Amino acid sequence: MKKLTRRSFIKKAAGSLLAMAGLGGGTYYYAREIEPYLLQVNEEDISLPTISPAFDQFRIIQFSDTHIGFHYDIQQFQKLVKKINELEPDLIVFTGDLVDKPHRYDWNENLTNALRKLQAPFGKYWVYGNHDHGGYGTDKLAEVMESADFQLLQNSHTVIEKEAERFILAGIDDVVLGRPDISESLQQVNPELFTVMLAHEPDIADVVAEFPVDVQLSGHSHGGQVQLPFIGHLYTPAFAEKYVEGRYNIPHHQLSLYVSRGIGTTRLPYRFLCKPEIHVYSLNSSSSAKLS
Template sequence: MNRRTFLKRVAGSLLALIGLSGGTYYYARELEPAMLDIKHEQLSSVKIPNVFNDFKVVQFSDTHIGYHYSIEQLSDLIDTINEQNPDLILFTGDLVDKPHTYNWDHNLVQILGKLKADYGKYWIYGNHDHGGYGTDIVRNVMSQSGFSLLQNEHVEIEMNNGQIILAGIDDVMLGRPDLEKTLANADPNLYTLLLAHEPDYADNTVHFPVDVQLSGHSHGGQVRLPFIGHLYTPLYAQNYVQGKHTFQNSNLTLYVNRGVGTTRLPYRFLCKPEIHIFTLKAETE
């Protein structure tokens, strides 16, 4: 860490301590974490078949259930997602915060099972899913809930003889991601969505025929201060923290979801939780 970065972090931390006092503390602890933002984005490409025009994809990420995010809150989230009438539902990792201490019960399966999408529900591992001996437990829960795991593999989503590709890699931090294996035998001419928990993996994705990478992991920084921005993001979420990113000499677009829950600290400040709603649009050449 260089001197400038260090001073920035110190100043930011001091401002955070001051700012998170009194009413601001209450807002960051009790109010903003419940202010779900529904972010709408349009994905346009000549590679999207006409039959997929207005196809709706909902992404949610980083619920971190058990760390100041309850089953009741998850149930409300599922209702909100279903209200969007999605064609496809994607979860980009970190279901519970600490799998080894979480009190697993069938209620979680029942609630996640209520999510409905005609073209399926898919998910990938996040670092918290692999951590704490959670790999098998989380996989079983998601499977029982009707979700299909994408772990270094891809599927074709087909509608009336039109296809797009949905791919997913294993977690970067605690798994064994292999994008070459993931896209093996995939048609590079088909519109391709990649699920990758850690957003900084996009620096590798640019070398592959991927149109859009959807990520989470960063929580958008959780606490952001005016003129300073985020104070901290985890490893592999330091180059791309939130929002939309494009890359020179590449057709790749990266979207970083701020996630739903919190971790490490139970605060959100100027960084509301969010879900993404992507609407596909077929373009003519």
């Protein structure tokens, strides 16, 4: 895939700004001051024969790309925590990019305490994003998330158990700055069990699809942050150029991919026709081989 250079990013960013300016000052104000705060809760039903009836109506909440520190502060994150808890998740997953610039962020107990308040009886899990590894944040992120009772899935997996039934939750390292290893993450996994893969970058789905994985949850794209009528998104980062937002069924494979637009912004503090979002996935057993 083509790597995004600083020059190409600035060119695309300038195009975004010019496009919004052309739509008027009110649009610019809306994109900076209003839409970034309009959180959308998207609910998805996942029905597969590999899901045990014991997990019917089991709720997984995914949040991603908070980018705390860049036009998204701890007070906003605390409100997000409250919203997630109100949705009563069974399981919480975070798919990367917690803070925007780890080497410049003012690390304190407020963030750890907010993360710790997230409640899910079957656990809280996370994977690294490129911003988490960037800026020497790898060890600091691991320390903070562990203190907040989040379990890291870095080329590894865990077994979620209920009423003697199980499914697999796996995760890989960040594609851009980490060392992802799908085979290692699924080592000794029963391929007949329902399996969910957490991967920050969505475009790795074309590789994940070659493995016995049913669902991949990703972020990274921000949905492009800025979309225009009849044009769509103007820019997405490397490894989020093919799969940008929403659900995709990977052709000729069992894998379904869900890409979150995420919460925060990066590089430019705008969202236009691309609201921040969290996902609530409700599992259901099914006799068909299709996602509902």
